[in-house]
Amino acid sequence: MTRLREEDISHIPLNLNEYNKKLLKDTGKSLGGIAAYAAGTTKEIIYNLRQDIPAAVIPITCGEGIINGFSISVQRIIDFLGFSAFVTDQKDVGGLAEAVEKGAKIIFLADDNRFVAINILTGKVVDNGEATGKGYAAALDLLSGGLRDKQVLLIGAGPVGTGASVFMSTHGAKVFVYDINREQAEKLKKNLPEVEIINNFYEALSQYDLLFDASPAEGIIGKEHLGEHMMISAPGIPLGLTRECLPLVPHRLIHDALEIGVATMLFDVLT
Structure with a gap:
């Protein structure tokens, strides 16, 4: 953690x-x-x-x-x-x-x-990793009006991302995963074959309205990457969004440290 x-x-x-x-x-x-x-x-x-x-x-x-x-x-x-x-x-x-x-x-x-x-x-x-992934995936499902038949970009294939993937796939979402460590993404896909691996993170950002940020990297998502309708579930600290993003997504972002x-x-x- x-x-x-x-x-x-x-x-x-x-x-x-x-x-x-x-x-x-x-x-x-x-x-x-x-x-x-x-x-x-x-x-x-x-x-x-x-x-x-x-x-x-x-x-x-x-x-x-x-x-x-x-x-x-x-x-x-x-x-x-x-x-x-x-x-x-x-x-x-x-x-x-x-x-x-x-x-x-x-x-x-x-x-x-x-x-x-x-x-x-x-x-x-x-x-906590698996539970946090499930909890935030559930929140994204509710925030978006349901994940079934929707595409989600998942950043990070560690314990939180894995827990989220299981929940989202079970609830009908198509999950696309990016991890800077390719082996980590491949490990997730081995356990969940329906998950697809993304190679170009910033190219992918503009293609999805639903984003699950399970990466420990700080400030990797700027306001230029935010789609008009993008909804984001971002567990833990630090937050992957820059401070400039926060006023743009006040009711389209789920984020806390522990709750x-x-x-x-x-x-x-x-x-």
């Missing part, structure tokens, strides 16, 4: 209500509705579990260490979705023991390489 910075996430706890309103206006569904759609369930089914499934977020110190605000942001997102969640006082193994001792049934924890949710009751593990990914992880690990 891309390592976030404190400034990337410090606003999350305070802005959840406003972000939820934006999602509802742009896609027709709330944060929980998008996550449920991505997980193949409904909010009603998930919400019936709320009282019985407490969640714990465990700070992890290995690698480059704890990102200030990360654990509390994850906890606040889970709380916002109506679940009971807490950040453990202890870290690492001590935090895991504390989480279990306090009755947590869902565990969230991340190091420099992986961010996962674990359902202790079922043994299910959900990776959709964490919500989808939670709902997916419960299904």
